[in-house]
Amino acid sequence: xxxxxxxRQLKELADIQPRKDWVVLTKRRIFAxxxxxxxKPGLLSFFxxxxxxxxxxxxxxxxxxxxxxxxxxxxxxxxFLFSVKKMTEGAQVTxxxxxxxxxxxxxLANKRLEELNNIAENNQVRNLDPAIxxxxxxxxQATKEIMAMNVSVTTSDSMVLKDIITETQKLExxxxxxxxxxxxxxxxxxxxxxxxxxxxxxxxxQLIADLENQMLTEEDEELLSEAKEHYEKEDFSQAxxxxxxxxxx
Amino acid sequence: MPNSRKTYSSIxxxxxxxxxxxxxxxxxxxxxxxxxxxEVFLRGWQSFKEKKDKIENMQAFLYQIARNLLADHxxxxxxxxxxxxxxxxxxDSSQDLEEKAFLRSDLEQVKAALANINxxxxxxxxxxYLDELKxxxxxxxxxxxxxxxxxxxxxxxKTLRNELK
Numbered sequence: 001x002x003x004x005x006x007x008r009q010l011k012e013l014a015d016i017q018p019r020k021d022w023v024v025l026t027k028r029r030i031f032a033x034x035x036x037x038x039x040k041p042g043l044l045s046f047f048x049x050x051x052x053x054x055x056x057x058x059x060x061x062x063x064x065x066x067x068x069x070x071x072x073x074x075x076x077x078x079x080f081l082f083s084v085k086k087m088t089e090g091a092q093v094t095x096x097x098x099x100x101x102x103x104x105x106x107x108l109a110n111k112r113l114e115e116l117n118n119i120a121e122n123n124q125v126r127n128l129d130p131a132i133x134x135x136x137x138x139x140x141q142a143t144k145e146i147m148a149m150n151v152s153v154t155t156s157d158s159m160v161l162k163d164i165i166t167e168t169q170k171l172e173x174x175x176x177x178x179x180x181x182x183x184x185x186x187x188x189x190x191x192x193x194x195x196x197x198x199x200x201x202x203x204x205x206q207l208i209a210d211l212e213n214q215m216l217t218e219e220d221e222e223l224l225s226e227a228k229e230h231y232e233k234e235d236f237s238q239a240x241x242x243x244x245x246x247x248x249x
Numbered sequence: 250m251p252n253s254r255k256t257y258s259s260i261x262x263x264x265x266x267x268x269x270x271x272x273x274x275x276x277x278x279x280x281x282x283x284x285x286x287x288e289v290f291l292r293g294w295q296s297f298k299e300k301k302d303k304i305e306n307m308q309a310f311l312y313q314i315a316r317n318l319l320a321d322h323x324x325x326x327x328x329x330x331x332x333x334x335x336x337x338x339x340x341d342s343s344q345d346l347e348e349k350a351f352l353r354s355d356l357e358q359v360k361a362a363l364a365n366i367n368x369x370x371x372x373x374x375x376x377x378y379l380d381e382l383k384x385x386x387x388x389x390x391x392x393x394x395x396x397x398x399x400x401x402x403x404x405x406x407k408t409l410r411n412e413l414k
Contacts, residue, residue, distance in 0.1 A: 003406065003410060006359070006406065006409065006410055006413065007378060007406070009355055009356060009359045010359065010374060010378040010379060011378060011379065012356055013270075013274070013356065013359065013360065013363075013379050014270070014378075014379040014380070014381075016269075016270045016273060016274070017266055017269070017270070018265065018266065018269040018273075018282075018283065018286065019279075019283075022283050023265055026265075026283075026286070026287045026290065027258065027261055027262075027265075029287065029291075030257075030261070030287075030290055030291055030294050031254055031258070031294075148394075149394070149396070198397075198400075199396075201400055202394075202396030202397065202399060202400055203396075205396075205399045205400055205403050206396070206399060209399075
């Protein structure tokens, strides 16, 4: 059954109604033998107030300044001052918006991969295990942030989501290279891949629905049609690629 | 009429058809649907009297009561959730008899297919296509993100379409 016809049929089911006499009798039953009582006014409700982490701001600012002076720029996991670098990076992530947090964590994960590459080249064996753990932690955090996302249709959000997907592809490529160099698996990114597929599916569903309500050129209609074909085959990344061509991303 | 009763009376008039439809598409008989729907509104009234100011979304609240009662009903009856095809009268006088007959057979198929898909899919189809609730409303009731809810709706329709093949 064609989808539009099915939807029309479903809307016909909306005509299902209860018996009129039952509706009237039930209403009477609900209010029968009830004592009349007015609801008392509630207590004063407190407006929620915003808590600013004021105590942390100057500490974080100092740490950011330290980072800026480059004291910790070249440290890698396992080094004494790496924890300071990590706190600086963490502070930067804290002040990003919710939708950009996954990208920030993915960028950190990619940074850890670069460090792992350097560690391998310089034969810094004692730094290897901490670096792998840091990489895995960033991947886990990025995955959690992506799973918690609420996909939105605004243009800027859509571009951020594109960046997230691109950053993840970059991470997978870099991870593979590092694993070849180290001749060892440095972590499982299956959960991240699953989260990205779900994100792509959500994004494609929304973008296709939006495009269907817009006036498109013939060329864009063709691209939309191709996107829908990919979507039906559950090839969401290809569907997104077609949609991004329509949006000229 | 005191304010609470008047307000709840309006709420009843506004939602009784929707709640009844939601329930009747999930249970075996019209009688059971009527009993459960009555119970929904009775319980709704009790809660409304006690915590009227704390109920943000009355529609969602009533749907939740309906879902809970249906869950209890399924547990007690321990039977599959079947659509009561013959007990869900559709009232629409806008078409002629032949077209009505054609549509009715199609509709019966759709109702039967609806009975065969899983509970989650059936719920979102009823809410989105029949009750015309918006995605944010449905997401809130299911305690899921809007994106996940959209995907759920899409998958539900696809599953229903496959059931009708």
